Amino acid sequence: MLRFLLRRLVFGLVVLWVVATLTFVLLRVLPGGPFDRERRLPPEVMANIEAKYHLNEPLTKQYGRYVAALVRGDLGPSFKFIDRDVTAIIADTFPVSAILGILALSFAVTVALPLGLLAATYRNTWIDRACVFLATLGISLPNFVLGALLIWLFSLKLGWLQAARWGQPSSAVLPMITLAAMPCAQLTYLLRSSLLETLGEDFIRTARAKGLRESVVLFKHAVRNSLIPVLTLLGPLFAIVVAGSFVVEFVFAIPGMGRFFITAVTDRDYPLIMGVTVVYTAILVCANLVVDLLYSVVDPRMRAH
Amino acid sequence: MLLRLRKYPFRPILVFLCVLAFYSCNRTSGEHGEKVFRVNLSTEPPSLDWSLATDHISFNVIANLMVGLTEFDKKLKPAPVIAKSWETLDGGRKIVFHLRDDVAWSDGKKVRAQDFEYSWKRLLNPKTASEYAYSLFDIVNAEDFHHGKITNDSLVGVQATDDATLEVRLKYPASYFLALTTFEITYPQRQDVIEKFGTKWTEPGNIVTNGPFLLAGWKHENEIQLKANANFFLGKPAIERVEMFMINEMTTALAMYEQGQIDFLDKDSIPIVEKPRLAKTPGFKFVPQLRGEYYGFAVDRKPFNDPRVRKAFAMAIDRSVFPKLLRGGELAATSWIPPGMLAHNPKIGLVYNPPEARRLLREAGYPDGKGFPPVTLTYNTLEYNKIVAEAVQGMWKRNLGVLVRLENQEWKVFLKQLLNDPSPVFRSGWGADYPDPDNFTKLFASYSPQNYSRWKNPRYDQLIEQAARELNEQKRARLYNDAQKILCEEDVPIVPLFTVTESTVLNPRYTGLEYNSMGRLVLRDARLKKATSEK
Numbered sequence: 024m025l026r027f028l029l030r031r032l033v034f035g036l037v038v039l040w041v042v043a044t045l046t047f048v049l050l051r052v053l054p055g056g057p058f059d060r061e062r063r064l065p066p067e068v069m070a071n072i073e074a075k076y077h078l079n080e081p082l083t084k085q086y087g088r089y090v091a092a093l094v095r096g097d098l099g100p101s102f103k104f105i106d107r108d109v110t111a112i113i114a115d116t117f118p119v120s121a122i123l124g125i126l127a128l129s130f131a132v133t134v135a136l137p138l139g140l141l142a143a144t145y146r147n148t149w150i151d152r153a154c155v156f157l158a159t160l161g162i163s164l165p166n167f168v169l170g171a172l173l174i175w176l177f178s179l180k181l182g183w184l185q186a187a188r189w190g191q192p193s194s195a196v197l198p199m200i201t202l203a204a205m206p207c208a209q210l211t212y213l214l215r216s217s218l219l220e221t222l223g224e225d226f227i228r229t230a231r232a233k234g235l236r237e238s239v240v241l242f243k244h245a246v247r248n249s250l251i252p253v254l255t256l257l258g259p260l261f262a263i264v265v266a267g268s269f270v271v272e273f274v275f276a277i278p279g280m281g282r283f284f285i286t287a288v289t290d291r292d293y294p295l296i297m298g299v300t301v302v303y304t305a306i307l308v309c310a311n312l313v314v315d316l317l318y319s320v321v322d323p324r325m326r327a328h
Numbered sequence: 329m330l331l332r333l334r335k336y337p338f339r340p341i342l343v344f345l346c347v348l349a350f351y352s353c354n355r356t357s358g359e360h361g362e363k364v365f366r367v368n369l370s371t372e373p374p375s376l377d378w379s380l381a382t383d384h385i386s387f388n389v390i391a392n393l394m395v396g397l398t399e400f401d402k403k404l405k406p407a408p409v410i411a412k413s414w415e416t417l418d419g420g421r422k423i424v425f426h427l428r429d430d431v432a433w434s435d436g437k438k439v440r441a442q443d444f445e446y447s448w449k450r451l452l453n454p455k456t457a458s459e460y461a462y463s464l465f466d467i468v469n470a471e472d473f474h475h476g477k478i479t480n481d482s483l484v485g486v487q488a489t490d491d492a493t494l495e496v497r498l499k500y501p502a503s504y505f506l507a508l509t510t511f512e513i514t515y516p517q518r519q520d521v522i523e524k525f526g527t528k529w530t531e532p533g534n535i536v537t538n539g540p541f542l543l544a545g546w547k548h549e550n551e552i553q554l555k556a557n558a559n560f561f562l563g564k565p566a567i568e569r570v571e572m573f574m575i576n577e578m579t580t581a582l583a584m585y586e587q588g589q590i591d592f593l594d595k596d597s598i599p600i601v602e603k604p605r606l607a608k609t610p611g612f613k614f615v616p617q618l619r620g621e622y623y624g625f626a627v628d629r630k631p632f633n634d635p636r637v638r639k640a641f642a643m644a645i646d647r648s649v650f651p652k653l654l655r656g657g658e659l660a661a662t663s664w665i666p667p668g669m670l671a672h673n674p675k676i677g678l679v680y681n682p683p684e685a686r687r688l689l690r691e692a693g694y695p696d697g698k699g700f701p702p703v704t705l706t707y708n709t710l711e712y713n714k715i716v717a718e719a720v721q722g723m724w725k726r727n728l729g730v731l732v733r734l735e736n737q738e739w740k741v742f743l744k745q746l747l748n749d750p751s752p753v754f755r756s757g758w759g760a761d762y763p764d765p766d767n768f769t770k771l772f773a774s775y776s777p778q779n780y781s782r783w784k785n786p787r788y789d790q791l792i793e794q795a796a797r798e799l800n801e802q803k804r805a806r807l808y809n810d811a812q813k814i815l816c817e818e819d820v821p822i823v824p825l826f827t828v829t830e831s832t833v834l835n836p837r838y839t840g841l842e843y844n845s846m847g848r849l850v851l852r853d854a855r856l857k858k859a860t861s862e863k
């Protein structure tokens with residue numbers, strides 16, 4: 024087990040390094056620099072700015088500087104938010120994204136589990152169809168439409184909730200639902216199909232033939248086995264949702280990290296882009312590692328491997 | 329468990345709805361007192377250090393925290409603030425500012441001339457790497473100091489001769505220099521504070537300011553809080569607290585305004601499609617800006633190396649459609665210097681004249697557009713730009729028989745191409761840093777880094793140079809008229825399209841808020857209307 028963990032950790036570090044390097048290279052290939060503005064700067068002024076951020080050095084030296092800083096956990100100064108370190112920006116914004124993400128994912132799981140279960144148990148009845156309809160809605164409604172709809176209904180029409188901004192507990196409700204919609208739908212679908220497959224297996228028939236109660240058959244034998252694909256999906260879903268969503272953060276004015284995946288690129292804020300990418304990769308690697316560990320909890324067969 | 333689920337299949341959802349209802353009952357609608365004013369900044373200000381800030385969002389915060397030597401009056405002329413008076417000596421090469429002695433920093437210390445000297449030299453210091461350093465290059469030795477040719481900053485021509493006197497020596501009589509002292513980058517700074525806190529000096533608790541409001545809080549990416557400065561030397565503002573939000577999505581900001589949770593929105597928060605509806609509501613206002621939009625031609629290549637072709641394209645544009653399409657009260661413009669500025673002259677420029685445009689194009693060898701090489705009009709991706717480009721494309725097709733291809737590019741890609749290889753026709757614009765025609769006309773000087781069309785005319789260069797050094801306003805205006813005629817009638821490297829107008833909407837309970845022609849939001853005199861405050 025320890026060897027497995029160590030191997031995965033080393034592998035994770037390699038992934039991090041590859042992603043960091045690729046991001047570094049891709050950014051330099053991208054046309055346009057961080058200080059290109061409508062108001063173009065005289066060359067001498069530009070030279071001073073480039074010297075301040077070491078952009079005048081050869082790329083190999085910049086890369087070396089970047090990797091060395093990364094190892095120390097220093098992500099460098101932001102080019103756009105002058106005087107602020109990327110580490111500080113991420114430390115400010117990531118917790119917000121993480122709280123919202125965890126809320127959304129918990130909400131998604133809380134809703135998806137009963138929906139998937141109901142749909143599979145009452146296969147081909149109106150209950151199944153209603154659940155599948157809800158899931159389809161969740162997948163096909165884009166975030167920004169759902170967000171706008173929720174604001175229109177709960178803020179403008181009913182006046183129950185504030186339209187946007189972060190601060191009070193109630194301000195998390197609408198963005199949480201919006202962010203949860205897609206994962207919730209995916210999880211419902213997956214659980215439903217996985218459960219249907221399991222329910223057709225021989226050991227279920229055996230269990231029923233033995234005269235076990237339907238609830239025991241379902242929860243003790245079927246659900247547990249059907250959770251494996253759901254767990255596989257939960258890893259990346261967790262990373263996606265926790266790293267923040269550009270659309271949800273924009274629509275609801277949430278001060279999270281997700282917006283930087285877009286704005287830092289349009290601003291060509293190299294350190295900030297690299298910072299959020301590295302953090303995102305790290306979350307993804309960790310989430311997958313946790314999922315791998317959870318497999319062995321859910322499925323005893325995995326422990327043998 | 330299953331039985332329970334069967335009986336209550338939607339229980340988790342019910343529980344959630346209860347939680348939602350609970351929170352909604354707890355919402356704090358009455359939290360904001362009467363004297364809290366809420367505006368939307370739309371994004372996080374990149375910097376509150378006025379030597380490093382470059383964007384209007386940062387300046388909109390700074391403008392409420394600080395005052396400088398002068399500020400604009402209603403006619404856009406520099407009026408005294410910290411400087412109670414000034415003298416122009418030595419034929420315009422020397423300006424001596426006399427400072428008031430009753431202006432205090434927020435920590436109680438007096439604002440001194442040395443604070444200005446420090447701030448200006450910090451702006452010019454190569455280590456500061458300020459983007460606006462070049463703005464002060466007219467000062468003696470400033471440029472050499474910035475380039476590192478001089479390291480001794482005492483040679484730079486700005487000096488506090490005593491606590492209340494600031495002496496500025498210029499390389500030549502720069503008629504516009506006084507206007508520069510209204511610009512936030514010239515505001516004073518406290519050396520002790522900056523040296524003590526380093527890059528963190530702009531954070532609440534560290535920052536020391538001298539303006540109507542104090543920085544009370546800054547939740548990054550979320551909110552900035554200001555509170556009235558009781559010791560402000562021009563009197564405490566009527567508004568006790570200001571909350572500045574960072575809501576990026578226009579429709580969300582508008583929803584919050586309509587819910588009564590925001591009191592003021594500017595162009596960054598009002599979607600184009602909503603303008604006609606909002607224009608009918610009280611509190612809505614169009615504010616013409618010192619900002620012009622234009623199309624430029626790459627004059628160093630065929631087909632736009634021929635002035636007749638450029639003139640034909642200019643005369644085939646019917647500018648009256650822009651306000652109808654953009655719905656923002658835009659002002660059609662044939663000349664470049666915008667209304668409100670010295671030397672604005674609407675009579676200059678080529679007006680809409682399709683027959684003459686066709687004649688010129690025929691003369692250039694392209695009768696009815698036949699044989700015209702394929703050309704592209706490039707603009708940066710923005711709904712606003714797209715609307716204009718599509719309209720102009722239609723006009724050129726209709727009036728000249730030339731179908732121009734449209735291409736939109738992401739902002740930084742667009743800027744890179746403008747610099748390296750501008751497309752035959754490109755969109756650009758300019759907003760004033762300070763309200764002087766020098767700021768507008770120098771863009772197209774042969775040495776200007778913004779001269780994307782690569783047009784060069786020594787006569788134009790000479791005229792604007794002469795105008796910059798001329799102190800007599802009438803003579804200046806005449807020189808700029810001549811320069812504008814070359815730019816917009818004779819050589820036509822650019823076609824001015826319109827002057828931008830901003831839409832703003834203010835909660836009708838308030839009055840006194842100022843949103844000026846350079847997009848600055850000034851909250852100093854904002855207050856509740858009498859009738860409302862008495863309620």
